[in-house]
Amino acid sequence: MDETEMAKERGTAAPAARPDERLSGRLGIVVDGKTVAVLRMEGGGATLEPGNGETRANVHVTSMDDLGRIARGELNLIVASLRGILSLRGDLSFGVRALRALERGITVQGADRNWTRNGG
C-alpha cells in the first residue's frame, strides 16, 4: 500500500457528502450533427437513453467512444475540449457538471461495458 492509499485509510472523515442532487436535467449527445442519445441526470444518478427531445445542454463529440473514454477515465474533459473533439452548447454549468460526473466514474444505467472502468 503506498502512502496515498494509507492516507485514504487514515484520518477523520467528514460526514459523507450527500448525493449530488443538484444535478438534474438532460444532456443531449450529438455526433456528426445528430442527437444520438441523451444522458439523463437525476437524483445523483445517470441514465443513458436513446432519442432526443428537450435538453438543458448538448455535448458535441466526434464519436460516442469519446464519451466512453471520459467515462473510463482515459480522456480528460479539458484536454478533449482543447483538442477540438468535444464541445458544449446550452447551459454550460449543467453540461460541465454532468460531464464531470461522468469523468468521476458515476454509474450510468443503460450504458454498455465500454462506459465502465476496467471494462466492468
Place this chain on the structure above:
Amino acid sequence: MSTVSILDGNTFVVSDHRGDIEASPTDTMGLFLNDTRFLSRWVLTIDGLRPTLLSADDLAYFRVQFFLALATGTIYVDSKLSIVRRRSICDGFREELEIVNHDRQPVTLKVRLEAASDFADLFEVKDKMTKKGELYHKVENGRLLLGYKRESFRRETIISSSAPGEVKDDGLSFEVYLEPQASWNTSIDVSASFLRAVREPKARPRGSQPEGDPQMGRDLAKWIDEAPRLVASWEPLGNIYKRSLIDLAALRFATGIGPGALPAAGLPWFMAVFGRDSLITSFQALPFAPELAATTLSTLALFQGQSMDPFRDEEPGKIMHELRLGELTAFEERPHSPYYGSADGTMLFLILLEEYVRWTGDRALAQELEPEARGAISWIDRYGDRDGDGYVEYERRVAETGLDNQCWKDSWNSIAFADGTIAPTPRATCELQGYVYDAKMRIARLAREVWGDPGWAAALEQQAAELKERFNRDFWLPERNFYALALDGKKRKVDSLTSNIGHLLWSGIADDDKAQSCVHHLMGEDLFSGWGVRTMATSEASYNPIGYHVGTVWPHDNSIIAWGLRRYGYKAESAMICRAMLEAANLFRGRLPEAFGGYPRRDTHYPVEYPTACSPQAWATGAPLLFLRALLGLDSDERHLIVDPAIPEPLGQIELLDLPGCWGRMDAFGRARAVRETGPSPIPAS
C-alpha cells in the same frame, strides 16, 4: 524593453510603444488568447520606414492609441505625415489606422503591415521550447489566414481590412494617395479562431464584435459606479483606489460556464484561473466587489478534485491550482487541465466561503456549496495530512511536471533553513496549518448556523483547538522567539525568519504571547524594510533583496499581515504597514506590482522594482483594498457593518461610502488619531 499592454480577461496584446509587435521566441510580446500567441509579428511601415513615436496613451485597459510621425532625420524639416493607431481588444483586436497628409503637395504612400504568428503556448515562451506541429498561412477571400495544426488541435488567426489592399502571406499592403490635408483610414480586424474536429453549429467568429469596445466602456463605468466611493484627505489614496478598481476590472475573467467573472492572476504570465490567487484577490476585494467571491467559489467548486491523479496532483476534495488552455495542456505535456498542485487553495476556499457569507448574508451560496465544503474538509484530513502527523504537508507526485513548492512561495528555494540549506520534502509550511485552523473554525460556524449540523461543528472546533495546541508546541522556536517556517520531511523545524509568521496572525492560530514576539519580529529591521515586510529577513543566509520569495516585498503578503495584526489588536503596527505600502503605491503611480525589492527604505528612498514582476497582478491590485479595510477596521457579524478605524496621521481622513453587504449599503468614516496610544498590546523593546 518597455511595452504597452491592453487586456480583457485572458486576452491581451503586448506591443512596443509604437504599437509594433516583434516577438522573439522568449518574450511576451504578441496577441494572446487562452494561453496561445495568435500574433507574434505586427509591424507598420510607410514607404519602408518605421514611424517614430510621439505619444502612446492608455485610454482604458482595453484601448490604447499611438500617435506617430514619419521622421525626416533632421530637426529642421517637419514631418508631413501624422499616423494614428487606435487599438481596442475584443476576442482579438481591432486597429483603426489613420494617416493625415499635412503637406501642401499630394503624396502617394506604400503602407504595409507585416503579420506573422508562431502560435506559441505561453509555457513555450516561458520555458524556451520549440513547436511540434505545423504552421501554415494562406490568403482567402481577401483575408490573411495564419494557422497552426497538430493532430486535431487547430488554431487560426484571421486578418482583414475595411480598405482594399494587397494581401499576401506575410501581411497587408495599401497604395494610398492623399491630397493636401487629406486623411486615409482603415479598420483592421485580427481575430482568433479555435477550430474543432467535432461538427457543431456554426458560431459567430471570435473577434467579430464591433460593439465590443463601447460595451466594455459601459461595463467599466458600471463597475466603477457600483463600487464604494472613496473620499480621502490624502490625495494619492484616491488615485491608488481608482487604479485598483480599474485593474481589477481588467483582470476579470469570464469563463462562460456561468454568470459573472473571477479575477485572473496577472499579466502577462498568469492570465488564467488560479485557485490561490483568485481566492485571495476575492477576499481582498470582498467589501468592494463581493460578486467576485461568489463567482470564484462557484467556479472552483465546479473543478474540485474528484479522483487520484498523480500527474495533476489531484486528490478528491482538493481545490485546483491552475487551469491552462494552451497546446501543452491539450497534449498533456503540462498537467494544467486543471493542475491541483497547491496545498493552500482548499483551505482558502473554505475561508473565503465563510467570509463571503458573513459579509453578504448570502446563505444560499453556502447551502449550494455544502457538498464541496465537506469534500474540502475531508481532503484536509485524508490527503492534505499525508503522513498522519496532524499537519498538512505537500510533495509533488511527478517530479518532471509538478511544482516543488505548493505554498504561495512557490519558487524552488523559498523554503530554506537559516543557514541557507533547502528543506527536504514533504514540507509542512506554518501558514498552511494556520489556514487549516481558520478554515475549521469558520466551517464550524457555517455547520452550526447554516447547515444545521451542530455535531459536526463541535467536532471541527475540537480538531481546530487540538491543532492550535500542538502547532504552538511543535513549530515554536524558543531560541529565536518565532514560529518555524515549516517542518521538513524529517520533521525538523525550518528555522528561518520569514513573513509567513504574519499569516499566522491572520489565521488566529498563534497563542497571544507568541503573537507578541512575532509582531516584534515583523516590525523589526530584519523583516520590515520601511516599505513593507520582506518575504525573508535580512538575517537569513538565503536573503536576497531581489530574490523572488527570499527577500522581496510582496504587497498581497503585507495586506494579509496588516489584516492579521488587526486580528490580534495591533492597530498601530497594522497602520504602519498600510501607510508604508500606500506610500510605495503612490511612487509606483498608483499600481503596486506583484513584488518589489527588499532594500531598506532609508537607503533607496524609492521602492526598487523587481525585474520580472507581473503588473497588473491580481492580489497586488487587491492589496490596497485590504489596506483600506484594515485602516478602517471593517468587519461584519452577518448583520451589521463594524467600523473600528486606526488611521495614521499623514493619511488624515478616509470615508468609504456605500459599502455593500448584508446591511444593504452603508458608509464608513475614520480619521487619524494617535493610534499607538490606544493600541492594546505594546511591542516589547528589542
